[in-house]
Amino acid sequence: MDLSRIGQFDKLVGKIFSANKIERILLINPPDIDKTSFNFPSAHRGRNMNYSPYGLGLLSSQLDSIKVENKILNLNHQILSEAARCGEEGDFNFASITQANIDEAITGLNPDLIAITCMFSQTHQSLVDVISQVKWRFGGPIAIGGVHVTGAMSDPATKSKFLYDVKGVNFIFLNEAEVSFREFVKYINSVGDKESLSQFVALNEDSFIEFKNRSTPNGDDLNTIPNHKKMESGELAKVGKIGGFFSLLPKEARLSTVLSNRGCRAQCTFCSVRNFNGVGVRRRTVASVIDELKILKFEHGINHVMWLDDDFLYNKREALTLFNEMVKQNLNITWDNTNGVIAASCTAELMNAAADAGCIGLTIGMESGNRDVLRKIRKPGTVENFLRAAEVLNKIQQINARVFLMIGFPHETFSQIKDTIDVSLAMDLDWYNVTILQPLPNTTIFDQMLSDGLIGDIEFSEMGYNSGTHGKKTNKSGTSVDPLSIDFQDAFRDKKPEDIPDKKELDNIWAYMNYHLNFKKLFLEKRRPKLLQQYKYIRNIAELVAPNNAFAIYFASFLHNQLNKNVDNKLLQQFINASENNSYWKKRCQEFGLDEAHIRLQKYPNETSLRI
Template identity: 35%
Template structure:
């Protein structure tokens, strides 16, 4: 009898979790229903935002891949996308919309499909409350159905993601039986095989649960397999062709041609960078980038076009340009196949990875927009993060992209890095913020978004903030730590609240360069930064192509995402003047002056920032004086 000397006995944790699986699934598991919960919890859902297609409605790529992987093991899967269904029902105008319709739809699906297990995905912290409510509803419907949750948030929700990933999710929601950790394409089918007695407990990886209210987890990662990396999603009968018509996919949707059908694609898993505010390396492993085959990706694009009529894709990657030769091969193959599918990189690319050859091939393949993860223009801040690119790389990337004006370029900036005495980092000072502003001006990208540091679960910077008492564990995991800015964040809410009576506005950037701003000062700092890096330069625009791109951006901003925006309409008037449309220029300037007069938020800022004088000067220009 041969003895396998390499076989290892199961660990205590593997035995305990296997026993729990057997208890929960005494007859095994054949049918798995995968659920995309509503992305925005009911208390945060805004009909105005939904009506303008501003909520994200991404095709459930990860769930589709899990379904395809489970299919390979002969399991029966199905997918219900409650996020899509809610938005579709609201937009269709059929009957009286009610947010809680999702319960009716999920119940109907479970009655029809009769799942043994329900898998719920949770990508971002803001979805946490929705995930919890879906899990609890499943258990109310049938307490025997096993609930497993996965996704980035479910792994990262921990005060120590190294030793106890997913702990806070399990403790916060007892309706969730198991949490799948990290990327689950390999480990989840193994979990199913263990539940069905096809694999032994020692094969168990990447799973966590509570046993007698104590966290128990298998943190060992499944070995990635190339054939699994290459698998394309099985979306079942989801209407992928309709997703981008009722919500946004990516951040460059305003650049799309009319009737564009957008989808998503993935080239690489993981990222070479080690940014301390980011979760990616915790999910795929430190510095690990798993690469799909070029021809497989191109074949998948062809299927998206043939099956759903997709004409644009957003890359889900965090490190698209990993390996110049392979990246150029993808884009050259894209162009050679004449796919007529444009693409963008909303998530951000690594500036130091950009080369002239990549930029040229990207343009030829149909790239319409790139985001660059910059964060800061101060070397000390960049070292503390730490970023894989430095100031010289950002400046070089800016020069490369000047040769490709057909590609819209966006810089992703951050502000508000806190003091970290344990790392001898004093905190981001006013002078350091000015370094970021000056770098952005030198790079001269088309637009910049500025995000105050967002504290997400599980990353080192956030853990330090919890220790300092700057955020509670509950506020961290349930998404109540809302973004300070963006079209649905606290900045937009503040502008609406202060329409009748505004709080004082302070230009903190005019203060002591060595001063460290408080977190509550970041909203006003964001406002000044936004003006300095995005608006000031618009007086010197010359390239007609860039003017037209910005015109599309301002249509979206002033008429959809930031209505009653006096500053936006002031510079929209400037764009219309540059386009020689005096009528529209006058109309937009009138709106700017009306909002500045009638809205106290803008009434406070216009004279303080000198916008009233700019408006008067623009009026003279429009009138031909």
């Protein structure tokens, strides 16, 4: 232990914590997006994501264990609740809502320390805004942490810009920080050990005091159940969405999230999971996961969970034990794995057990169908794995099976992207979430692209969600971009296979893939459970995500007709409004041969008779 560093730290603590004690801590989750990018109509419709602040819930449980009073202020939930309540956008004042909530929480708790988390790079500006609102009202110390904070601090290319943006914070916690944060608080309260100080940086005017050793949660710490009461887990789905499969559930369903495994066996070059969680996978006991599911079910009324795991099926035996136990305990909870599973783990035995245990949806992380690209990005999968997993999942109709695809890898050619399309078509799964690569700090691909001169100015707010929860194309408001609003007819026409698409061409290919892999093949679907899943999913797009999207309305009408053999007049009218009153959609519908007469007369074209 470096004693001069400890001495400096003690001196700093004496200066910052006047009573040399931390008795109360306020934990803050900022809004997912800052006020300039916030999409009020989408939030008002209840369309924005409202995940539980799981990391803060874990911190809260650790603080409870050492009897330090704490409160979670979930500003994302507060903003979405106000947006749902507020009738007019003009009456909605984002900054006043966050400031009022911060003021009230500070007055109520009188904290000795405020800790703010930040998971996504797209939340960066929101984090910066919340820090400044907290500082306006609170003169005490501020700590920050989370995935984005760790990524930005760990990459030399982003560290100084990040530190400039968060000027004024006193402590920066890195990686999974619930143990290091607990030990930090214990040390300041004179009940801890200086040897346990780890994984944080204390900012002392213009210098740093760094504690680089890791305290990765294991054993009992890993089995700790987050404080769902303080996280308000039963309330979140009332004003926002959780995961990618909510549209398949009844409107009154109550959703939450659970984390069983931490880390991932793989090391894909575009993903920050390994750098954040460390090498390999750490597993909770099945008993502690079941205990958490029971708390969610019986204390918070939750009937659907999304697993937050990055490698949920890592250990086949443990996964089977968990599924069997869920059945045995008669939990009657459905679940999904939005974040993605590794194709090689999707065996018939495991997938059938998953379905028996309530699985309604999962996403396979595939990214590419080209062998060279898969090798370069170190994806743990082969074309054979993907096809085998698809064969298994196509036999279990209860599970809505989706696939993550990514395009725009450095030097990826038109022909390699075509391979991805061909393999996807051969897999014939339910939906393909296509993303254009946006490299994140603290990933191998970010560093490679930086040294190749492929990354210009660093703008945190422009960085997309490229793994896990948000593995889909999103705009700054966090809502999905309309997949068919780009003119993509010539995406591959007259292109040389060996050429590398530019940014505009990638946008066209992205839209082309969405249409051909997702919408167009709906004309071929005959299986009733699948028709129902697709109908619910697309109706949700037509109602909540993009109510003016004539294509989504058309396909929702088609699927309604396949299921009910009649016309949904509400959708018919919505299609007429969208396609007649909007010159853009009018032209697109004419180009694609999508006509209101198909809906009215219940005579739809088949896939081959479509114009594109």
